[in-house]
Amino acid sequence: MAITQSVPHSPPTTRWAAARFVGLLLVAGALATVVLMSLRIGSIDITNADAYNALFHYSSDSYEQTVVRTLRLPRTVIGLGVGAALAVAGAAMQAATRNPLAEPSLLGVNSGAAFAVVTAVYLGHLTHPLQYVWFAFGGALGASVLVYVIGSVGSGGATPLKLALAGVIVSAQLGSWLTALLLLNKQTLDVVRFWLAGSLAGRDLAVFSSVLPFLVLGVGGMVMLGNQLNILSLGEDAALSLGMRTGRMRAMVALLVVLMAGASVAAAGPISFVGLAVPHLVRALVGPDYRWVLPFCVLVGPLLLLGADIAGRVAARPSELQVGIVTALVGAPFLIALARHRQVADL
Amino acid sequence: MKKRTIVLAILVLVMSLVVTACGGTKPEEPKETGPWEFTDDRRIKVSLPKRPVRVVAQSNAAAALWDLGFQVVGVFGPQRQADGKNDPEVGNVDLTKVMSVGEQWGEIDLEKLASLRPDLIVSTMWIPPQLWYVKDDVAAKVNTIAPTVGISVAQRPVSDVISRFEELAQALGADLKAPEVTAARERFNKASTDLKAAIAEKPGLKTMFAAGSLETFWVVNPPYYADLLYFKELGLDMVVPEKPQQFTESLSWEQALRYPADLILYDVRQHVLPPSQLAEKVPTWNRHPAVKAGQVGSWHSTASYSYEGFAGIMEELANTIRNSRADIVQ
Numbered sequence: 268m269a270i271t272q273s274v275p276h277s278p279p280t281t282r283w284a285a286a287r288f289v290g291l292l293l294v295a296g297a298l299a300t301v302v303l304m305s306l307r308i309g310s311i312d313i314t315n316a317d318a319y320n321a322l323f324h325y326s327s328d329s330y331e332q333t334v335v336r337t338l339r340l341p342r343t344v345i346g347l348g349v350g351a352a353l354a355v356a357g358a359a360m361q362a363a364t365r366n367p368l369a370e371p372s373l374l375g376v377n378s379g380a381a382f383a384v385v386t387a388v389y390l391g392h393l394t395h396p397l398q399y400v401w402f403a404f405g406g407a408l409g410a411s412v413l414v415y416v417i418g419s420v421g422s423g424g425a426t427p428l429k430l431a432l433a434g435v436i437v438s439a440q441l442g443s444w445l446t447a448l449l450l451l452n453k454q455t456l457d458v459v460r461f462w463l464a465g466s467l468a469g470r471d472l473a474v475f476s477s478v479l480p481f482l483v484l485g486v487g488g489m490v491m492l493g494n495q496l497n498i499l500s501l502g503e504d505a506a507l508s509l510g511m512r513t514g515r516m517r518a519m520v521a522l523l524v525v526l527m528a529g530a531s532v533a534a535a536g537p538i539s540f541v542g543l544a545v546p547h548l549v550r551a552l553v554g555p556d557y558r559w560v561l562p563f564c565v566l567v568g569p570l571l572l573l574g575a576d577i578a579g580r581v582a583a584r585p586s587e588l589q590v591g592i593v594t595a596l597v598g599a600p601f602l603i604a605l606a607r608h609r610q611v612a613d614l
Numbered sequence: 615m616k617k618r619t620i621v622l623a624i625l626v627l628v629m630s631l632v633v634t635a636c637g638g639t640k641p642e643e644p645k646e647t648g649p650w651e652f653t654d655d656r657r658i659k660v661s662l663p664k665r666p667v668r669v670v671a672q673s674n675a676a677a678a679l680w681d682l683g684f685q686v687v688g689v690f691g692p693q694r695q696a697d698g699k700n701d702p703e704v705g706n707v708d709l710t711k712v713m714s715v716g717e718q719w720g721e722i723d724l725e726k727l728a729s730l731r732p733d734l735i736v737s738t739m740w741i742p743p744q745l746w747y748v749k750d751d752v753a754a755k756v757n758t759i760a761p762t763v764g765i766s767v768a769q770r771p772v773s774d775v776i777s778r779f780e781e782l783a784q785a786l787g788a789d790l791k792a793p794e795v796t797a798a799r800e801r802f803n804k805a806s807t808d809l810k811a812a813i814a815e816k817p818g819l820k821t822m823f824a825a826g827s828l829e830t831f832w833v834v835n836p837p838y839y840a841d842l843l844y845f846k847e848l849g850l851d852m853v854v855p856e857k858p859q860q861f862t863e864s865l866s867w868e869q870a871l872r873y874p875a876d877l878i879l880y881d882v883r884q885h886v887l888p889p890s891q892l893a894e895k896v897p898t899w900n901r902h903p904a905v906k907a908g909q910v911g912s913w914h915s916t917a918s919y920s921y922e923g924f925a926g927i928m929e930e931l932a933n934t935i936r937n938s939r940a941d942i943v944q
Binding site: 309310311330333334337338339450466468469470471580584585586587589 | 718827828829830857863864865866867868869871872895896897898901
C-alpha cells in the first residue's frame with residue numbers, strides 16, 4: 268500500500284496536481300473525440316454533413332440523418348451515462364471494500380436487478396421496459412441491503428471480506444431463482460432475453476431519461492466523497508483512528524453505488540468489466556488519490572465503453588457485436604496484463 | 615406361521631393389483647410384423663425385429679406423421695401456446711393423447727422418455743447430422759432408449775421433405791391412401807397451382823423473408839429453407855443476402871435498407887418481436903420501402919411438413935401476394 272500518497276494530510280505537490288489537471292483535460296478531449304466518432308462511425312457510412320445536420324438541422328426525410336438521430340445518438344448518450352456510472356461505482360466499491368476485484372455486481376446489484384425484473388415480468392405480465400425499469404432499481408437496492416445486512420451480522424460489523432462473501436452468496440441465490448423462473452416460463456424469457464444481454468443498441472432513451480436523475484445523483488455524490496474514500500481505502504483501523512464513522516460511510520457509499528449501478532443496469536442491462544477495469548487503469552495513470560481517481564473515472568468510463576461500442580459496430584459489418592461482448596473480450600487480457608505488471612493491491 | 619401366510623397373500627394381491635393397474639392402459643398392439651428397416655437422412659439404417667408401434671417425435675415430425683395417419687405416443691418441442699392452442703409446429707397432434715417429454719430446445723426428460731417404452735424416436739434435422747432438439751450431450755443417452763431417425767428439413771424443397779415423411783409413415787404402417795390423406799394431398803396440389811398463379815399475376819414482385827429484434831435485422835437465406843425453396847420452384851422472386859451465416863444474414867438496424875423489396879414476409883413465431891413493436895421502436899424499420907407501403911405479410915418459419923399444414927400456408931401467401939403491389943421498388 269502506497270499510504271504516503273493517499274493520506275489526505277500529505278497534499279501532492281502543485282506540479283503533480285497541475286499535471287493531473289492537464290491529464291484530465293486531455294482525457295476530456297479524447298472523450299469528446301470518441302463521442303463525435305460514435306455519431307460518425309457505424310454500420311453504414313455517413314458523411315460529416317449528415318452527422319452534423321442530424322444534430323442541428325434534423326430532417327426526418329434523410330435516411331442517414333435518421334440513423335444518426337434515432338440509432339447513434341441514443342446509444343451515445345446512454346453510453347456516456349452508463350460508462351461514467353459503472354466506472355465510478357467500481358472505483359468506489361474497490362476503495363470501500365479494499366478489494367481489487369470489486370465491482371457493482373459484487374454487491375448483488377446486477378443479480379438483484381435481473382431477478383426483480385424477471386419476477387415482475389413473470390407475475391405482472393409486464394412487457395415494456397418503462398414498466399419494469401423500476402423493478403431493476405428496487406431489485407438492485409433490495410439485494411444490496413440484503414448483502415449489507417448479512418455482511419453486518421456477527422462481530423466486527425460489515426467488514427469488506429464479509430460483504431464480499433455475502434454478495435457472492437446473495438448473487439448465487441438470486442441467480443438460481445432467476446434460472447428456475449426462466450425455465451418455468453418461456454414467455455418471461457422472451458420478454459427479458461434482450462434486456463439480460465448488456466448492450467447500448469436498441470435501448471430506449473425514455474428508460475434512460477427516467478433513471479438519469481438517480482445516475483447523476485449517484486455519480487455527483489460519489490465524486491464529492493473522494494476524500495472520504497481515501498480514508499476508507501486505508502483500512503478499518505486507520506479510518507477509525509482518523510475519526511471516521513466507517514459503518515455509516517460504507518452505507519453511504521453502498522447507497523450511491525446502488526443508485527449508479529441500478530440506473531446503468533436498468534438502462535443498458537448488465538455490462539461487465541467497465542466497473543472493474545476502468546478504476547485500475549485510472550489508478551495506474553493518476554495514482555491512488557480518489558479525489559482525482561473519481562473525476563478521471565467519470566471520463567474514462569464512457570471513453571472505453573463508447574470505444575468498445577464503436578469497435579463492435581465495425582468489427583462485424585454488416586452486423587454488430589454487443590458492447591458487453593467487446594468489453595469482455597478486451598477486458599480479460601487487460602486484467603491479465605494488469606495482474607502481471609502491477610501490484611494490484613495498490614488501492 | 616398363519617399370520618405370515620396372510621401377510622404374504624395380501625402382498626401378492628396388492629402386487630398383482632399394481633401390475634394390472636400399470637398394464638391396464640396398454641393399447642391393443644397390431645398384429646405381429648416381420649423385421650423392420652428404415653434408412654434415415656443421415657444414412658443411418660435402423661433395423662428392428664418388428665415394425666415400431668410406439669414412436670416419440672419432435673413436434674414438427676410428430677405433426678407431419680399425424681397428418682399422414684400415424685399417431686405418436688410422445689412429443690418433444692413446442693406444444694401449447696400461451697393461449698392454450700397448439701403451437702403451429704405441433705400441427706394437428708392431439709396433445710391430450712400424447713405425453714410431453716420436453717418443450718424447450720434441448721430439453722428432453724429422459725426418464726419420461728424411457729417410461730414411454732418407445733420403439734423409435736424421430737426428429738427433424740436443420741444441420742445434419744444433429745437431431746433438432748436433441749443436444750449432443752443427451753443424444754447418446756436417447757439412443758440407448760430407442761433407435762433414432764432424422765429427417766432433413768433444410769436445404770431441400772418442402773415437397774421432398776413431405777415425401778420423406780410419407781416414406782417413413784408408410785414404413786410405420788400408415789395408410790397413405792386413406793381419404794383424409796388423399797384429400798390433403800389434393801388441397802396441397804391445388805394450393806401450389808394457385809400460389810404459382812398468384813406469383814405469375816404479379817411480375818416483378820420482389821419479396822424478402824425476415825425477422826428482427828431490437829438490435830438485429832435478420833434477412834433469411836432462401837437456399838436453406840424448405841418452404842422458400844418450394845416457393846422459388848413456384849416462381850417467387852426473393853432477396854438472397856450476400857453474406858449469410860447459413861440460415862440468415864444478421865444486419866445492424868443501420869443497414870435496414872440494404873436489400874430493397876416490395877413485400878416483406880416476417881417471422882410470426884411467438885418469441886420473435888412483432889412488426890408492430892419494430893414500428894414503434896426501430897425508426898429505420900419504418901423506412902424500408904415495403905414497410906412504408908404497408909406490405910408486411912406473415913412467414914411461418916417453422917413450416918409445416920404436411921400436405922394439410924403447408925397447403926394452409928400457401929393459401930395465405932397467395933392471398934398476401936394478390937393483395938400486394940409489385941411496383942414499390944424496381
